[in-house]
Amino acid sequence: MKNFAIDEELLQQIEALQTLIKNNVSGLFGGNHQTRTYGSSCEFSDYRDYEAGDDITKIDWNAYARFDKLFLKLYLDERQMHTRIYIDASRSMAHGKGNKHVQALRMAAAFAYLSINEMDKVSIYAIRDNGLEEVVTGLFGKDAYISSIHKLNDIEFDGDCRISEAVLPSTVGYGDGLSIIISDFLTENNFEDAIDHLTSKKRDILCVQVLSKEELNPTAYGKIHFFDVEDTSKFYKKNINKEILKAYKKALDYVQERIRGYCAARGAEYMLVPADESVYKVFFDRLMAMGVLK
Amino acid sequence: MRFLFPLGFLALIGIPVLIAVYIIKNKYTEQIVSSTYIWNLSNKFLKRRVPISKIAGIISLILQILAVIFISFAIAHPVFAVPSAANDYCFVLDGSGSMNISYEGKTRFERGKEEIASRINGTLSGSTFTLIYADGKTCETVFTEIENSRRALELLNALQPGYGEVDGEDAVVAAQEYFNINPGVKTILFTDKYFESSVNAEVINVAANEKNIALLNVDYTYGNKKLTITGSVRSYGASANVHLKVYLNGSEEVADEQTVIAPQTAVVNFSFKDIPAEEFISAKIAVADGDALMLDNEVMLYGLNSANNYDALIVSDKPTFFIEGMLKAKRDIKYETISTKEYNANLNGYDLYIFDSYSPNEMPSDGAVWFFNPDGNIAKSGFGVQGQSNPGMSGWVQWTKDTSSQVKTLLKDVQKNEFVVAKYTKCGGLSRNFKILLTHDNNPLLFTGTNDYGNREVVCAFNIQDADAALKTDFLIIIRNLINNTFPGVMNQTLYTCGDVMEVNVLANCESITVKSPRGNLKSLATDEAEAVCTLDEVGIYTVTFKNKGGEAKNYYVYSALSENESATTVSADAPFNILGEPRVVMRDGIYDDILYIFLILAVLAMADWMVYCYEQYQLR
Numbered sequence: 001m002k003n004f005a006i007d008e009e010l011l012q013q014i015e016a017l018q019t020l021i022k023n024n025v026s027g028l029f030g031g032n033h034q035t036r037t038y039g040s041s042c043e044f045s046d047y048r049d050y051e052a053g054d055d056i057t058k059i060d061w062n063a064y065a066r067f068d069k070l071f072l073k074l075y076l077d078e079r080q081m082h083t084r085i086y087i088d089a090s091r092s093m094a095h096g097k098g099n100k101h102v103q104a105l106r107m108a109a110a111f112a113y114l115s116i117n118e119m120d121k122v123s124i125y126a127i128r129d130n131g132l133e134e135v136v137t138g139l140f141g142k143d144a145y146i147s148s149i150h151k152l153n154d155i156e157f158d159g160d161c162r163i164s165e166a167v168l169p170s171t172v173g174y175g176d177g178l179s180i181i182i183s184d185f186l187t188e189n190n191f192e193d194a195i196d197h198l199t200s201k202k203r204d205i206l207c208v209q210v211l212s213k214e215e216l217n218p219t220a221y222g223k224i225h226f227f228d229v230e231d232t233s234k235f236y237k238k239n240i241n242k243e244i245l246k247a248y249k250k251a252l253d254y255v256q257e258r259i260r261g262y263c264a265a266r267g268a269e270y271m272l273v274p275a276d277e278s279v280y281k282v283f284f285d286r287l288m289a290m291g292v293l294k
Numbered sequence: 295m296r297f298l299f300p301l302g303f304l305a306l307i308g309i310p311v312l313i314a315v316y317i318i319k320n321k322y323t324e325q326i327v328s329s330t331y332i333w334n335l336s337n338k339f340l341k342r343r344v345p346i347s348k349i350a351g352i353i354s355l356i357l358q359i360l361a362v363i364f365i366s367f368a369i370a371h372p373v374f375a376v377p378s379a380a381n382d383y384c385f386v387l388d389g390s391g392s393m394n395i396s397y398e399g400k401t402r403f404e405r406g407k408e409e410i411a412s413r414i415n416g417t418l419s420g421s422t423f424t425l426i427y428a429d430g431k432t433c434e435t436v437f438t439e440i441e442n443s444r445r446a447l448e449l450l451n452a453l454q455p456g457y458g459e460v461d462g463e464d465a466v467v468a469a470q471e472y473f474n475i476n477p478g479v480k481t482i483l484f485t486d487k488y489f490e491s492s493v494n495a496e497v498i499n500v501a502a503n504e505k506n507i508a509l510l511n512v513d514y515t516y517g518n519k520k521l522t523i524t525g526s527v528r529s530y531g532a533s534a535n536v537h538l539k540v541y542l543n544g545s546e547e548v549a550d551e552q553t554v555i556a557p558q559t560a561v562v563n564f565s566f567k568d569i570p571a572e573e574f575i576s577a578k579i580a581v582a583d584g585d586a587l588m589l590d591n592e593v594m595l596y597g598l599n600s601a602n603n604y605d606a607l608i609v610s611d612k613p614t615f616f617i618e619g620m621l622k623a624k625r626d627i628k629y630e631t632i633s634t635k636e637y638n639a640n641l642n643g644y645d646l647y648i649f650d651s652y653s654p655n656e657m658p659s660d661g662a663v664w665f666f667n668p669d670g671n672i673a674k675s676g677f678g679v680q681g682q683s684n685p686g687m688s689g690w691v692q693w694t695k696d697t698s699s700q701v702k703t704l705l706k707d708v709q710k711n712e713f714v715v716a717k718y719t720k721c722g723g724l725s726r727n728f729k730i731l732l733t734h735d736n737n738p739l740l741f742t743g744t745n746d747y748g749n750r751e752v753v754c755a756f757n758i759q760d761a762d763a764a765l766k767t768d769f770l771i772i773i774r775n776l777i778n779n780t781f782p783g784v785m786n787q788t789l790y791t792c793g794d795v796m797e798v799n800v801l802a803n804c805e806s807i808t809v810k811s812p813r814g815n816l817k818s819l820a821t822d823e824a825e826a827v828c829t830l831d832e833v834g835i836y837t838v839t840f841k842n843k844g845g846e847a848k849n850y851y852v853y854s855a856l857s858e859n860e861s862a863t864t865v866s867a868d869a870p871f872n873i874l875g876e877p878r879v880v881m882r883d884g885i886y887d888d889i890l891y892i893f894l895i896l897a898v899l900a901m902a903d904w905m906v907y908c909y910e911q912y913q914l915r
Binding site: 215239247254 | 324331
């Protein structure tokens with residue numbers, strides 16, 4: 001079943017955006033991301049005294065004429081990053097009318113195109129149970145993007161999602177770009193270790209929590225017996241009234257704050273995305289406001 | 295406890311039905327959600343609930359089951375028997391005039407009724423009630439051994455106080471009679487007199503220590519355009535300065551006033567002397583500062599309406615000095631004298647015709663008629679002439695021995711001294727209505743009555759010149775009395791005491807007499823006697839409407855004052871309220887069958903259920 005389609009207009013607009021990478025200490029040459037190290041890009045950065053053995057082609061002769069001393073011109077280095085996108089492929093993402101999985105795929109496709117546009121590599125993984133399924137890996141170039149992005153529709157949403165168990169054994173790179181985890185985070189399973197692990201690998205991290213409208217503002221009332229779609233042994237049985245709905249809101253706020261606080265403590269970013277919110281708004285309003293994009 | 299309609303418990307079938315509906319209705323809806331994580335986490339954020347809230351979900355069911363139970367009870371109508379809780383009560387209510395005294399907006403009579411109603415309401419079903427009511431005029435048993443308290447209260451509420459004077463004797467007799475039949479009865483007297491309670495009778499005194507001043511024995515004299523009013527006041531409470539005011543002829547201006555110091559219970563006389571009054575129609579004497587019993591704070595006095603003028607015709611061929619002098623003595627009679635030849639039956643329109651030594655062929659059809667020494671028979675005169683008698687100086691007259699009230703009035707102030715009639719006309723064949731005042735040798739000499747036209751008639755069978763009567767005081771007095779009898783006023787008296795019998799003179803041309811009481815009750819008096827009577831049983835102004843055959847109506851006013859004894863609101867009763875006999879304790883089972891409380895509980899349950907429903911709806915909003 002086709003869960004999403006490429007919105008070409010959106011992709012064109014995304015081309016105007018640029019990712020701000022904090023931990024760009026590594027990566028391959030030939031990329032588009034400026035690093036803090038000096039390299040061979042066209043962008044001037046600083047001067048330093050000439051030392052024997054330095055490339056004489058980089059001596060600033062104008063400065064020599066003025067100061068009668070040899071100065072070497074330094075240029076910033078530019079690297080190619082590797083954006084890794086992890087999609088929660090549990091059953092809860094695709095349950096009901098919320099279309100969380102559609103929003104997750106749209107977000108993943110948009111982030112992937114943004115990286116492709118910045119001449120970075122992109123890998124997209126689906127996390128199901130404790131496994132990490134590669135959807136596309138090392139995607140580079142728009143042609144490859146166009147020919148491969150449809151694979152997102154092949155992701156099967158089933159089972160549960162144990163993020164840490166899936167991410168920790170995998171190759172996540174080091175200091176070479178952004179890791180994006182897209183999930184509803186409605187689980188008692190551990191995801192904190194995955195964030196810690198990615199942090200230790202000098203990866204920039206963005207946690208995107210996708211929630212449906214019903215999950216954000218439940219309208220259920222009366223005597224209801226809820227069963228968990230991922231595990232029917234988990235249930236909730238109560239006469240839902242105004243008090244319980246208030247408590248639900250508080251619990252939801254608590255979960256959001258817990259994730260936000262955990263991420264903030266580790267330099268990671270957190271963002272709540274309603275399933276029915278437009279990707280354009282997410283990218284151009286919220287991510288730019290957060291400083292993730294510019 | 296027993297039930298009047300046990301089948302009402304069939305309504306309890308509703309309980310299992312309710313529970314079944316509740317079970318069916320309250321099934322949980324199963325629903326699969328993407329995650330129960332947040333829902334389960336929300337339990338930590340729920341406010342701690344009180345233990346009773348655990349049954350919150352079934353409060354509605356509990357309320358409805360309770361409602362069904364109480365409905366069953368209400369239909370089954372429980373009746374509780376309370377052992378030895380019922381009694382027989384005999385209430386004796388004083389309805390005398392003093393019970394009209396108002397204190398703090400309620401009359402003593404109303405307070406007495408409230409006390410009785412309270413006792414009736416405070417008893418259980420099974421008790422019986424008897425009410426004896428005494429208002430001075432009557433002593434009646436309003437209801438006897440009635441068990442229906444509602445009916446008893448209805449009859450009690452319909453009672454009105456009277457204005458009579460109650461000595462309690464009749465009530466004691468009635469209560470004693472009932473006690474003799476039922477020695478277990480509880481007799482309770484509600485009165486404002488100081489009766490002593492006895493073994494068999496409880497006395498509830500509804501009177502309070504109120505200020506009470508009464509006007510007593512008010513009278514008046516009017517002459518020479520001056521009015522003098524006398525009377526007395528009495529303070530039955532504490533000593534008081536009594537401010538009296540007089541109003542004349544319906545005016546609101548005070549004609550005279552004075553302050554009388556009235557020590558406690560002492561009778562103090564007062565008088566208003568020579569109050570200028572061009573005419574005297576009415577006078578009101580009032581205590582300026584009214585008290586609880588207003589009925590004795592005001593007395594109305596009315597004139598006797600004696601200002602009428604009368605026309606008389608004297609028919610005589612002789613000198614009429616004596617007759618003229620007689621009429622002149624009464625200043626409001628105008629007269630003219632004609633000879634016997636000038637008289638004919640067409641001469642009418644006079645109030646009085648006097649025929650001196652002349653018998654007309656035809657009687658005048660209007661006005662009163664006097665004959666002096668008639669010389670022949672006259673048709674429709676009511677008497678016949680049988681010749682002359684000449685006893686000479688031996689003609690000593692005899693006074694009548696008739697003791698009727700009418701004769702007494704005619705002979706008022708007469709000493710009955712003898713005098714001589716030397717010559718007279720022998721009269722006979724008198725109509726029955728004639729009253730003979732003087733006779734000689736069994737021949738009537740002076741008699742009065744009414745002729746066939748219904749007009750008053752006086753016959754003096756002798757010439758004044760033929761007797762030494764003119765020199766006698768008695769004869770002059772009797773002539774005065776006869777004149778007054780010839781021209782009677784409608785009212786002889788305008789001030790009575792409540793309970794008195796009012797007398798109204800039935801004049802010759804009277805068609806009807808109606809009396810309107812202070813409460814507005816109309817009564818038509820019989821007019822076939824010379825005097826109509828009416829018992830005044832209310833306090834206040836009575837209006838007597840006198841209508842003559844010409845259709846003309848005229849109102850006369852009479853004031854009926856409260857009895858002096860009833861004004862004395864704090865005096866002790868003369869006779870003790872003592873029910874004699876050996877009391878017997880007769881206690882019967884009382885019955886409590888009031889299901890009003892069940893309906894009240896039902897209403898509360900229904901309202902509570904409704905509130906629970908509303909709360910749930912609000913919660914689910």
